[in-house]
Amino acid sequence: MELTVQDIVTWIEKANEKMQANKEYLTTLDQEIGDGDHGINMARGFQEAAAKLADNDYPDAEAVLKDTAMTLMSKIGGASGPLFGTAFLKMSVASKEAETLDYETFKHGLKEAVEGIKQRGKATEGEKTLVDVWAKMADLFNKETDFSADKIADEANDAMEQTKDMMATKGRASYFKERSIGHIDPGSASSQYIFTALAEVIGGKL
C-alpha cells in the first residue's frame, strides 16, 4: 500500500472540500474559544493549496508535499498556518525524492511532522491544540502495519473529541482557562478533516 503523487493531490483536494464545507463550523468553534477566523484561514489556505497542486505536475511525493507546505504556510496565516505548513514540510523532507510514499516513509514523515509541530508551537499533548490529533495519528500509524481507512477516520475523530474535555494551555484558547473546557479545539477539528480526507483516499484504493 502506498500513496502516489496523484493520491496526495486527491488528499489535499478532499481536505479542501471539507474545509470549504465546514468553514463556518470551524469559525464558530474559534469564536467560542478564539478569535473567530480559523475556518476562514483553513478554507483560504486549502483552497490555494488545492489550486496550486491542480495547476502543476509533480515528479515525486517530496515535491507535491513541499508545494502543499509552502502554500499552507503562506496562505493560512495565524497560529495554525506555520504549524500546518511545518507538518507538510517535515513530511516532504522525510520522503526525500521518493516517487510514491510507502507505508514506512509516510509513518516516518508523520512522526517528523508531529515533532516539528511540537517544537514550533512549544506545545505537547494534552494542551488542547492540533498536536492532540496529529500525535494520536502518528501513534496509530506507528502501531499498525498498514493503512486502514476506517481506523484512521475513527481515531482522528476520537482524538478531536477528546480535546473537548481538555483545558487549553497554549494558543488563544488558553486565555479562557477553565472556560475553554467543553469546546472542541478548532485546530484539532480541522486536523481531523485532513485525516478523514486521507482515510477516504486510502479507502478508495483498498
Add this chain to the structure above:
Amino acid sequence: MELTVQDIVTWIEKANEKMQANKEYLTTLDQEIGDGDHGINMARGFQEAAAKLADNDYPDAEAVLKDTAMTLMSKIGGASGPLFGTAFLKMSVASKEAETLDYETFKHGLKEAVEGIKQRGKATEGEKTLVDVWAKMADLFNKETDFSADKIADEANDAMEQTKDMMATKGRASYFKERSIGHIDPGSASSQYIFTALAEVIGGKL
C-alpha cells in the same frame, strides 16, 4: 389684574415643574424631527432660572424678568436658548422698572418678545417653530381686555397642536421637509408649558 414680582417667580417655578415633568416627552419630540436635546435643554435652563429666582430678592418686574432672561439665555443653549432668552429680555425691557406688570405693560412686552424672537430667528408664523405659539399668544392678549386663565391655556394648546400639520422651514426640523409634517414642534410644546404655567398663576389669582 396684574402680575407681582412673586407672581413672576411662581410663573417660572411652575414652568420649571412642567419642563422637569415633561423633559422626556420634549426630548422625544425633538428626536422625531430634531436632535433629541430639547427636553434636556429646557429642563436644564428652567431649573437654573427657578433656582436663581429663589435665591434672590427683586425690586421690580424688570429685574426678575431680566435674570430669567439671562439665565435661560446662558443655560438652555441650542437654537431655543437665545430665543427664549430674547423673549424674556424683551419683556423685561418693556416693563421698565414697573414694580408690577399690569395688563397693558405685559401685552406690550409680549408683543416685543414676539418681535424679538422673529428677528433673532429670522422666522415668521407658519414655519413650525416656537414663533407659532408666541405669536398666537400675543394676538390673544392683544384682542382681550384682561387676563383669562382658561383662554390662555386653551389657546397655547391649540397653537401648539397646529404646528403638527405644518411643514418646518426653519431650524433642524426643516431638513425633514415633508416628513416634518405630523409631528408637534418641540419648541412650541415647551412654549405651551410656559403659557400654561402663566395661566395657572393667573388662575390662582382670579
Add this chain to the structure above:
Amino acid sequence: MKKIINDPNEVVHDMTEGMIAAHSDELKQISGTTVIAKVNAPISGKVGVISGGGSGHEPAHAGYVGNGMLDAAVAGEVFTSPAPDQVLEAIKAADGGAGVFLVIKNYTGDVLNFEMAAELAEAEGIKVEKVVVNDDVAVDDPSSRRGIAGTIFVHKVAGAKAEQGGSLEEVKAAADKAVNNMRSMGMAMTPCIVPAAGSPSFQLGENEMEIGIGIHGESGIERKEITAADDIAQELTDRVLNDFDFTGEAAVMINGLGSTPEMELYIVNKKVQSILAEKGITVYKTFVGEYLTSLEMTGCSVTLLKLDDELKTLLDARAQTPAFHS
C-alpha cells in the same frame, strides 16, 4: 445605553477636565467656562480664530486648538450649541487685539448663539468677523446647508492665515474662499445616543442606511438598503461633484462618524480616489480619519475642497494640535 460615563449630565464637564489633564502643556481651560484655549492665548497682534458648537463631535472642536489652527474652542452640551456668554468667553480668550474670527457651523443654534456673542464682543470693543460653514450638499438650499466635516478644513485655512500674520479681513477672505470651494456629503448606518437622553434619536433597519444624514442624525435624502462600499463612495462623491466644479486640484477628506473602523474609511477612500482620477481631478492631499464625529454613529462623509495656490499653502502650513498635525 453602553457608555463609559459617570453622570450623563456631566459628560461635557468630565470630558473637558480629562482633556486638559491630557494636554496641559498645550491647552488650558478658561476657568468657569467650557472654553479650551491655547496655553499661550491670546497672542498679541495675531488674529484669534475660534470655533465651537455642541459636544459629541470630538475631536471637534477643542482637538483643533493649537498652533496654526484655533486659539480657542467653546463646547456646548451634547449636540447643543453653547450659549452666547460662553462664546463670548472664547472670543475674549482669543483676542490679542487684532480681532477674532469665528468659524460657525450652519445650524440655527450655532448661528444665533455665536451672532449674539459677536454683538456682545463688539459692544466691548473687540473686532469680530465670521464665516458660516455650509458644506453639506444633502440639503438642497445652500443657505440652509449644514456645516459638517469640511469645517476642519476651514479651521486649518483660517488658522494658518492668522498664524502667517493675516489681518482679520484676510483671514475672513481665506475662510470664505475655502467655504465657497468646498462640498461634503455623508451617510450613516446606525444612530447614536445622547447620554442625557438615553435612547437613540432615530432607528434604522438591520439592512438600512441613510444617505445624506446630518451629524446629529438629522434627516438625509434617502433611506435605503446597505450597498457595497464602492457604491456608497460613488453616491457620496457624485453628489459632491454634481454640486460644484472641482476640475483642477483638490483636497479630500474621508471622515468617520464615530464607530466606523478606519479600515472601512480607507476602503471608501480607494474608490473615491479612483472616481476623482477618472474625472481628471488631481488630489493634492487626502485626510482619512475621525475629524468630526457624531458620538458613536456608524457612517462616513466625503469632503472635497478645491485648491488654489493660497489654499495649498495654508493647508500645508505647520499646525500642531491634539487632533491635527501638518
Add this chain to the structure above:
Amino acid sequence: MKKIINDPNEVVHDMTEGMIAAHSDELKQISGTTVIAKVNAPISGKVGVISGGGSGHEPAHAGYVGNGMLDAAVAGEVFTSPAPDQVLEAIKAADGGAGVFLVIKNYTGDVLNFEMAAELAEAEGIKVEKVVVNDDVAVDDPSSRRGIAGTIFVHKVAGAKAEQGGSLEEVKAAADKAVNNMRSMGMAMTPCIVPAAGSPSFQLGENEMEIGIGIHGESGIERKEITAADDIAQELTDRVLNDFDFTGEAAVMINGLGSTPEMELYIVNKKVQSILAEKGITVYKTFVGEYLTSLEMTGCSVTLLKLDDELKTLLDARAQTPAFHS
C-alpha cells in the same frame, strides 16, 4: 452586519490600496505583498524597525510607518497573523544593512510567523533582533500575556532609537526596557464582527461589560454589570498598578477599541490622572485616542509606561506618521 465594505474577503487588500492612495507621499506598498513601507525605505546604515500582525487593529500598524517610528508594517488578514513570507518581505523592505528589529505582539500566531520569517531572513544574511510585547495584565502568566495598546509605545521607542542611529543591540535594549516597564489592561462593552465571519465573536448582555478582554475578543477576567466610568478607570488602573511599581514618572495611554467616542476616553482619563496623582506618580505625557483598535468593538484600555531619561527622550523625539506625530 453593518459594514462599509465590498467583498468581505478583500477588505485588507482594499484597505491597503486606500491607505496608499491617501499617503502616497509618505508610504509605499511593496508590490505583491501586504507590506507598507516608508516611501524612502530602506535607509542605508539605519536599523530598520518593523511590526505587524492581523488586520482590524487600525491605525496599527501601517499608520505608524514613517520617520521616527516604523520602516515597514506587514498586515495579515483580519485578526490573522501574516505568514512568514510576508513578514520576510517587510524585513527586506526595512533592511538598510544595519539589521532589522521586529516588534511582535505576544500571540502564538504572531510569534510563530515572525520567528519563522526571522530565520528565513537570517538565512539570507540579514541581522534580526526582536521584542515580544506582553503588556496585558489581564493574563496572569507573564509569558502568556498578550500584546495590546502598549505596543505603540514600543514602536515609538524602538523607532526613535533607530532614528538616532542606535545599533541593533541598542534598539533592542531600549525596546526591552519599554516592554519591561509597561503594563496595560482593557475592557469591552460590545463585540466586533470579523467581516468574513459575518457574526460577532462573542455576546455581552445589554448591561454587561467584560474586564480584561483581548483585542480580538479573547476572554477577560470577569464579566459584570456596567459601572460608572470612574469605577472602570479605577479597576483598570488598579490592575496595572498592582502588577508593577510605577513610582516615579510615567507615560499614560487611554486607548479606544474602535467605537468608544473620544469623549468617553477623556472621561476615563480624568479619573486615571486623579488616581495617579494620588499615588504620587508623575504623568510625563498622556495619549488619548484610538491607537490600537479591535474593529468596531466598544471599550478602552489603560497603559502605563514607567519612564527614565532615555525613554523620555525617545518618546519626545520627532515622529511623523499618519497616526502618530510628535
